[in-house]
Amino acid sequence: MLKKAARIVILGTLVLTSIIGVGSVAAGPHARQVDELTILWAEWDPANYLQEIGNRYEEETGIKVNVIQEPWGSFYDRMAAEWAAKGDAYDMVVGDSQWIGQGVTEGHYMDLTDFMVDNGIKDTVTPATLQFYGEYPAGSGAYYAYPTEGDAVGWAYRKDLFEDPDNMAAFEEQYGYPLEIPTTWMQLRDIAEFFTRPDDNLYGVGVYTQIDYDGLTMGYETAMFSWGVDWWGEDYQVIDVVNSDRAVEALEFYKGLYSFAPPGTNNAFYAEMNDVFINGQAAMIMNYFAFFPALINPGVNPFAESTGFFATPEGPYGDRYTSLGGQGLSVINYISDERKQASLDFIEWFASKDVQEQWASIGGYTCNTEVLASAEFLNNTPYNPAFADSMNFVKDFWNIPEFGELLEPVQRNLNAYVVGGEGTAKEALDNTALEQYEILVDAGYIEE
Amino acid sequence: MSQAHAQVIPGSTQSSQRRKRRQIGDRTIANLFIWPTLILLIVVNVFPLFYSLYLSFTDFSVIANQAPQWLAFDNYEQILTAERSRYWHNFTVTGTYAVLSVGLQMIIGFGLAMLLREKFRGSGLITTLLLIPMMLSPVVVGLFWKLIFDPSKGIFNYLIYTNAAGGTQWLSNSTLALWSIVIVDVWMWSPFVMLLCLSGLSAIPGYLYEAAAIDRASAWFQFRRITLPQVAPLLLIAVLFRTIEAFKAFDLVMGLTGGTPGDATETVAVRLYREAFLGKFKTGESSALAYIVLVIIIAASNLYIRALNRVREG
Numbered sequence: 124m125l126k127k128a129a130r131i132v133i134l135g136t137l138v139l140t141s142i143i144g145v146g147s148v149a150a151g152p153h154a155r156q157v158d159e160l161t162i163l164w165a166e167w168d169p170a171n172y173l174q175e176i177g178n179r180y181e182e183e184t185g186i187k188v189n190v191i192q193e194p195w196g197s198f199y200d201r202m203a204a205e206w207a208a209k210g211d212a213y214d215m216v217v218g219d220s221q222w223i224g225q226g227v228t229e230g231h232y233m234d235l236t237d238f239m240v241d242n243g244i245k246d247t248v249t250p251a252t253l254q255f256y257g258e259y260p261a262g263s264g265a266y267y268a269y270p271t272e273g274d275a276v277g278w279a280y281r282k283d284l285f286e287d288p289d290n291m292a293a294f295e296e297q298y299g300y301p302l303e304i305p306t307t308w309m310q311l312r313d314i315a316e317f318f319t320r321p322d323d324n325l326y327g328v329g330v331y332t333q334i335d336y337d338g339l340t341m342g343y344e345t346a347m348f349s350w351g352v353d354w355w356g357e358d359y360q361v362i363d364v365v366n367s368d369r370a371v372e373a374l375e376f377y378k379g380l381y382s383f384a385p386p387g388t389n390n391a392f393y394a395e396m397n398d399v400f401i402n403g404q405a406a407m408i409m410n411y412f413a414f415f416p417a418l419i420n421p422g423v424n425p426f427a428e429s430t431g432f433f434a435t436p437e438g439p440y441g442d443r444y445t446s447l448g449g450q451g452l453s454v455i456n457y458i459s460d461e462r463k464q465a466s467l468d469f470i471e472w473f474a475s476k477d478v479q480e481q482w483a484s485i486g487g488y489t490c491n492t493e494v495l496a497s498a499e500f501l502n503n504t505p506y507n508p509a510f511a512d513s514m515n516f517v518k519d520f521w522n523i524p525e526f527g528e529l530l531e532p533v534q535r536n537l538n539a540y541v542v543g544g545e546g547t548a549k550e551a552l553d554n555t556a557l558e559q560y561e562i563l564v565d566a567g568y569i570e571e
Numbered sequence: 572m573s574q575a576h577a578q579v580i581p582g583s584t585q586s587s588q589r590r591k592r593r594q595i596g597d598r599t600i601a602n603l604f605i606w607p608t609l610i611l612l613i614v615v616n617v618f619p620l621f622y623s624l625y626l627s628f629t630d631f632s633v634i635a636n637q638a639p640q641w642l643a644f645d646n647y648e649q650i651l652t653a654e655r656s657r658y659w660h661n662f663t664v665t666g667t668y669a670v671l672s673v674g675l676q677m678i679i680g681f682g683l684a685m686l687l688r689e690k691f692r693g694s695g696l697i698t699t700l701l702l703i704p705m706m707l708s709p710v711v712v713g714l715f716w717k718l719i720f721d722p723s724k725g726i727f728n729y730l731i732y733t734n735a736a737g738g739t740q741w742l743s744n745s746t747l748a749l750w751s752i753v754i755v756d757v758w759m760w761s762p763f764v765m766l767l768c769l770s771g772l773s774a775i776p777g778y779l780y781e782a783a784a785i786d787r788a789s790a791w792f793q794f795r796r797i798t799l800p801q802v803a804p805l806l807l808i809a810v811l812f813r814t815i816e817a818f819k820a821f822d823l824v825m826g827l828t829g830g831t832p833g834d835a836t837e838t839v840a841v842r843l844y845r846e847a848f849l850g851k852f853k854t855g856e857s858s859a860l861a862y863i864v865l866v867i868i869i870a871a872s873n874l875y876i877r878a879l880n881r882v883r884e885g
Contacts, residue, residue, distance in 0.1 A: 200848065203852065204633075206634060207634050209636070225634075229636055324723060334829050334831045385723065386721070386738055387721040389740065527852070531850075536833065538833050539745075539834065542743045543745045544832075545745055545835075
């Protein structure tokens with residue numbers, strides 16, 4: 124009996140060993156040949172465009188590219204969970220610009236500096252996109268992402284209203300200058316005021332107000348940057364920066380714009396902006412360029428034929444910035460060396476001018492300087508000229524790992540002031556600055 | 572030999588069957604049913620409960636890729652005493668919401684039950700229609716009430732004849748926003764209270780009223796001395812259920828206001844969500860907050876149950 128059991132054990136061990144052995148021999152050379160790449164991105168049209176580009180890569184190289192799409196609401200959670208587990212489910216991620224600090228400091232992103240510099244890739248994209256999507260810390264010359272989907276806050280407007288002779292005459296009579304695309308924020312405000320006609324259910328401008336995540340902050344900072352203000356000064360100082368006189372002025376101005384916004388946009392972000400434009404309630408809206416394709420689709424927007432686009436205008440002190448959206452393509456640090464190399468090969472191919480032209484032609488927002496300046500790109504859609512223009516003066520907020528904590532007091536305090544009408548702009552920004560100061564002290568960026 | 576052998580074999584078969592039957596006895600069957608459930612319960616419920624209790628004393632962040640550091644009671648201290656933590660504001664909002672919402676639900680739900688107590692033509696249909704709101708998903712309710720409250724195209728302002736420029740901004744006014752959520756919650760859950768009260772009312776013996784009528788007791792006296800005491804236990808159960816739910820108010824608030832304007836309607840559950848997720852991922856601190864909420868709910872439930880027992884004992 125015992126002999127029989129021993130024989131079974133020995134036989135089983137031999138079979139198992141041989142299976143593992145054969146498997147190892149088979150896996151050896153095979154592992155070096157990566158035949159599939161997986162990229163995580165948010166669930167939206169650009170991810171479909173990237174899948175199309177990936178299909179072309181498969182045609183050329185035989186390496187299959189899978190773009191996994193996760194709804195925006197859980198995109199960060201999914202990636203964060205994967206990071207925490209040091210998982211290798213994804214080779215690359217097209218991550219939000221603000222993730223880069225966490226991705227780098229916690230070791231989730233692969234250092235792409237040598238790759239980007241040696242292959243000349245860093246010189247193919249606009250400096251602003253390279254800085255905000257790829258570089259960490261700012262000004263270090265260390266890169267961790269290839270600027271993939273450029274995006275920024277731009278503006279859509281109703282040409283039929285702007286070019287109406289009666290409106291043009293009335294506006295010029297009231298404000299003393301012609302009704303045209305605004306070149307300054309003050310003109311934008313005048314136009315918003317002019318078109319605010321509650322009796323006709325028409326309002327001047329739609330602006331971001333949403334409290335969850337970063338909606339309101341994206342809207343406000345578009346004005347704030349153009350007032351020459353930043354989120355922090357040297358050595359992360361926020362007191363007298365976030366709540367500076369100019370910041371107060373910018374916030375008061377933003378609240379003024381909200382008074383010309385369609386009712387019901389008290390918690391509004393990109394979807395609500397397009398909604399109020401499509402249903403004819405807004406003469407102008409702010410929105411990310413990535414959401415403008417819907418506005419030129421006559422099946423979606425009844426005003427598609429008469430919808431125009433412009434880049435964020437200049438502030439009162441001559442500064443001109445717009446809030447950055449978009450993402451960069453990073454390689455996950457936890458994958459094997461073979462998969463890292465295969466990912467770099469893909470990025471090198473993707474960054475080439477030909478592929479960037481293809482990327483732009485199917486709807487991707489390229490950051491490639493040459494493609495952005497090409498006549499083909501500029502004539503591809505009505506909003507591309509404004510997009511190409513915007514890519515030269517984009518600015519982003521914090522990208523340190525504590526960005527979520529810094530964001531929360533801005534969203535809460537500014538929403539209370541702008542939407543709820545509570546307190547003053549000064550109080551809202553004073554509270555924000557103080558709370559952010561405490562967060563930065565706790566995190567060790569500032570010494571108390 | 573062969574016969575003897577033949578006789579032995581059936582005997583041994585019977586004994587082995589008996590042995591098998593003994594092996595799968597009632598106790599074994601009970602264990603087979605109980606243990607998988609117990610293991611599932613321990614893995615899914617008990618372990619996370621105690622693990623989150625441990626985490627509430629640490630600085631753990633689920634995305635930080637770092638082991639939890641022991642902080643003792645720092646998280647609890649931060650929540651309950653820190654000047655700028657705003658948690659007391661969240662508790663105040665939740666408490667106000669719970670009192671207004673549950674109070675109105677009791678009044679309206681009990682009133683509806685009194686109206687529907689007597690059977691009349693179509694009463695069954697009306698009762699069924701009244702129950703529809705509580706069967707809907709709170710997220711769906713939140714979204715369509717958002718449209719109803721819309722200042723320019725919503726029907727709510729039209730129904731109450733407000734003429735404010737552009738319509739009354741129910742969801743973006745600091746005072747009205749909380750009332751908006753209360754209105755929706757009352758609309759949704761008063762039928763639940765009505766249902767409980769109806770079952771209580773139908774259980775009151777008719778002879779009590781007959782005896783009261785013989786004694787020429789007034790309608791108010793009958794209500795105060797017969798109806799209310801008889802329905803009170805069920806009313807208290809309704810209060811208990813609705814208070815617990817009010818303390819957990821999340822989906823309706825997120826659907827309607829998202830806690831806005833500012834943090835005017837930010838309930839504890841919404842704050843908990845924001846601390847635990849949304850770019851912050853303060854797992855330790857949010858676990859501590861969750862335990863504080865749990866203690867409050869257990870304390871409130873105990874008070875209600877004591878009151879319920881007092882009512883039952885007469």
